[in-house]
Amino acid sequence: MRTVQEESFPNEVESIKDGKSFTRNSRLKQLSIECAERALRVRSRINAAEQLSTPSKNPMILDRNHHTVKLWIIAMHRTRHHTGVEATVNECRQHYCILRLRPVTRTLFPQCLHCRIRAAIPPHPRTGDLPACRLAHHQRPFTYTGVDYFRPLTVTVGRSQQKRYVAVFTCLTVRTIHLEIATSLSTDSVIMNLRRMKARRGQPAQIWSDNGTNLRGADNELRQAMDRATSSPSSLGQQAA
Ligand SMILES: [Zn+2]
Structure with missing residues (x-):
């Protein structure tokens, strides 16, 4: 993921190494970024929390458009038994801070064949004419x-x-x-x-x-009765009487 960061944010990595601030056009300009454990990490307010690792307190920041990041999001979705968008986003946020994570997760879902089959609605057959x-x-x-x-x-x-x-x-x-x-x-x-x-x-x-x-x-009994009645008019007269 450090390699991913260097490919996604080359200028920002150089600026951090040189101790300079980000340029005005940088996508990370509005974020609070620090360099820890040789990676760009988002600064959080939970540093005082004990028993939490550095990746949990200060997750690495990643670019959503990097191919490796997309593969990792799909892997998280699959290993969590094909959970929905929100559950996948929640799982990903527990490991990394990915810029605009929800929209990219939503676009990746149609690529999952299992979810496409599960969400498919069978076409309704045309109904016939009423009698x-x-x-x-x-x-x-x-x-x-x-x-x-x-x-x-x-x-x-x-x-x-x-x-x-x-x-x-x-x-x-x-x-x-x-x-x-x-x-x-x-x-x-x-x-x-x-x-x-x-x-x-x-x-x-x-x-x-x-x-x-x-x-x-x-039905059989009524038909037999009808046949008997129509075959002999006398019996019909007796029944009518
Ligand atoms: Zn799926």
Whole structure:
């Protein structure tokens, strides 16, 4: 680092050796500099502190634009597990006094591949168009309905603890919801919930759901009932009666 100082501040080193003051254009003119242990050091006010070494009390002054100084700052950043700008600046200041340290540290960060990868934000994929049921304006709510179940809730019935599921019906257009309590996840329970929902909210034109076993079972059963009803008009009349 003494060699770095001689390359960065040749005029100042010569002035110190000759016992002269710095020139008016010197970058160190405004600082309190002294020569100790064959290096230019910043004079501080903590010389009375005991158990502190000279580099701690009077750190060497370095130029931020020197290549060795930049490598040393990057090394400090890496050995401190890729800390941020402020933490790296703090670590560096405990060893040397580097002119305008924070701006140069900030410019060195993009050179660290590890930090670039860590800070990278993955690009968001383009979202697809909404289906028509999400855009069905001027329709009664629940004309297009989505249905799903959520996990069992434990309820107290008498002295026993029993499970109850909740069926969530949601209008796909205006996103309002309708809740129904289900005693089980069976096909019969799904059909009963559908009947209760339709009685309150009206007949949906479409019902969307995931491929839950109970929902698939209810779908098959309703389709079979529809086929039986449409194949024989007499049975339809009996059911209507
Ligand atoms: Zn890094």
